[in-house]
Amino acid sequence: MICKERIFQLAGLRLAALEWGEPGQFPVLALHGWLDNAGSFERLAEHLQGCHIVALDLAGHGLSDSRAADASYNIWQEVGPVCEVAEQMGWSRFSLLGHSRGGAIASLVAGTYPALIDKLVLIEGGVPLLGEAADAPDNLARALAENRRLRDKSGRVFPDRETALEQRAQGFSPVAYSTAEILARRSLRQVGGGYQWHADQRLKANSELRLTSDHARAFLSRIEAPVLLFLAERSPFCGSPAFQSVLPYFGSLEVLTLPGGHHLHLEGAEGTIAQRTLEFLKVAPS
Numbered sequence: 001m002i003c004k005e006r007i008f009q010l011a012g013l014r015l016a017a018l019e020w021g022e023p024g025q026f027p028v029l030a031l032h033g034w035l036d037n038a039g040s041f042e043r044l045a046e047h048l049q050g051c052h053i054v055a056l057d058l059a060g061h062g063l064s065d066s067r068a069a070d071a072s073y074n075i076w077q078e079v080g081p082v083c084e085v086a087e088q089m090g091w092s093r094f095s096l097l098g099h100s101r102g103g104a105i106a107s108l109v110a111g112t113y114p115a116l117i118d119k120l121v122l123i124e125g126g127v128p129l130l131g132e133a134a135d136a137p138d139n140l141a142r143a144l145a146e147n148r149r150l151r152d153k154s155g156r157v158f159p160d161r162e163t164a165l166e167q168r169a170q171g172f173s174p175v176a177y178s179t180a181e182i183l184a185r186r187s188l189r190q191v192g193g194g195y196q197w198h199a200d201q202r203l204k205a206n207s208e209l210r211l212t213s214d215h216a217r218a219f220l221s222r223i224e225a226p227v228l229l230f231l232a233e234r235s236p237f238c239g240s241p242a243f244q245s246v247l248p249y250f251g252s253l254e255v256l257t258l259p260g261g262h263h264l265h266l267e268g269a270e271g272t273i274a275q276r277t278l279e280f281l282k283v284a285p286s
Helices: 038-045 075-089 101-112 133-150 161-169 177-187 213-220 241-249 270-281
Strands: 003-010 013-020 026-031 051-056 094-099 117-123 188-191 194-197 227-232 253-258
Touching: 003 075, 013 038, 013 075, 026 038, 026 075, 026 101, 038 051, 038 094, 038 177, 038 270, 051 075, 075 101, 094 101, 101 117, 101 213, 117 270, 161 177, 161 188, 161 194, 177 188, 213 241, 227 270, 253 270
Parallel strands: 026 051, 026 094, 094 117, 117 227, 227 253
Antiparallel strands: 003 013, 013 051, 188 194
């Protein structure tokens, strides 16, 4: 499918996006993971024939604007912009495709506005990092201090493009060099002295308030859409007891575990994910 660039102008925030497919096809809004960008859906989208896909660069990522200096990046702050983009697309009902942090955002959107969401497809995500109510005061103090410290930071500068790509490939969530190349198209920029991965550094701060297990139950149990969750055999966190403990909160959930790591939708499993997703969405591939 032909890929096109899109820009969405929201109140005080300009979001860039990639678009595949055409109006009238099955509407899907795609949300990427932490410090990734819309390009992370490139290989998967090519297999999702019959879908009209809009993949956002979320705020502070890729080619999108960063949030204002007095703002932060709490995960629930993405819910409003996601819904505004769908409204600008003219979608009164649509499906969500989310990877990692984007999956957690997708679940919050579906739990906040259940009537809007037709189907929910999650890849290595779907649940925000949870906390305990008793830890909230200390967590808020730490988050505010981190946000203030990171506000004027711009990230490490690498002497050449190859070093920057190798750093991303070997990062917190390791990826293949070819995957780093895809992410670099929207996030790696040439600056004075070399190359720099573009992302608002405040994204690295803790959330000011983490949802508790009770919060997670309230949001997830309110989701009316059927949920399809893809997990990786080499998942860095989705196999944890904390993650598994909240999965029963989804009312209608199918879990499929596939070979690969956290970015399996970019690294060999995209065909399988696309085929099962089209079946789940009930879209006949063209």
